[in-house]
Amino acid sequence: MSPRAARHTGVLAEWSDERGFGFVETGGRRTFVHISAFDPAGGRPQSGDFVQFEVGSAPDGxxxxxxxxRVHALPGHATRRPPRxxxxxxxxxxPVLAVAAYLWLAVARLGAALWxxxxxxxxxxxxxxxxxxDKRAAVAGTRRTPERTLLLASLLGGWPGAVVAQQVLRHKNRKTSFQLAFWLAVAANLIALLVLTGGVRLLAA
Incomplete structure (x- = not known):
């Protein structure tokens, strides 16, 4: 019977919920941890969690x-965690409320089509x-939805739903490069909307 591997206890010093991995810090050493290493019944980990684990080897060695x-606290540590x-x-x-109000105005006052x-x-x-x-795929480690697909959906007019998803699902809302591309797509969509519904004339009046 092989001896049981030693368990270590540390703090989840860094965690990317979007990418599904982070680093546990114990005794000044940082150890990589993937979401698949956690028991799903214990809930999703967050930065600042106390974690018990065993050390294994990744595919790259x-x-x-x-x-x-996840554990409640380390011996001698307060249970309070940093803000979520x-x-x-x-x-x-x-912006979602603003575009909803404008769409109502465009249909009611500018004669824009209901579609x-x-x-x-x-x-x-x-x-x-x-x-x-994409969020489910990130958690499961399966094939992701390409970012260009998410951005295209926003460019075509689905960005209000994307904003809701980013906030409710806490997904793609902290990646700076994606957020920059996303809001550029939103701006392009709004310009097209103003042109197609006569909003440009309203602004110029």
Missing amino acids: RPCAVRAS RGAIDWAAFL FPLAYLVLSVLAYLLYAA
Whole structure:
């Protein structure tokens, strides 16, 4: 009977929920840990969690944490954790409310076709589902939805649903390069919307 591997206890010093991995720090040493090392019944890990784990080997031969579990506190440490990262940013919903108000104005006052708000609604639902599928794939370690697909859905008019998904699912909302490309797509979509619905004339009046 082989001896049981030693278990170590440390703090999840760095964690990317979007990418599904992070690093456990113990005694000044950092050990890589993937989401698959955690028991799903224990909930999703967060930066600042106390973690018990065994040391195994990754496919490339480097040490990594295996059979990891979250614990309430380390001996001699307070149970309080740092503030939870990734809380919903309610200000991000302001552009969604603004475009909803403009679409109502465009149909009611500018004579825009009713299919404009309907298209935004359908594409927003589609964008949300794409984000949800990508989030599940990130957790499971399976094939991801390409970022260009997410950005295309936003460019075509699904960005309100993308904003909701980013905040509710806490997905793609902290990656700077993606956020830059995303808001550029939103800006391009809004310019096209103003041109197609006569909003440019309204602004010029």
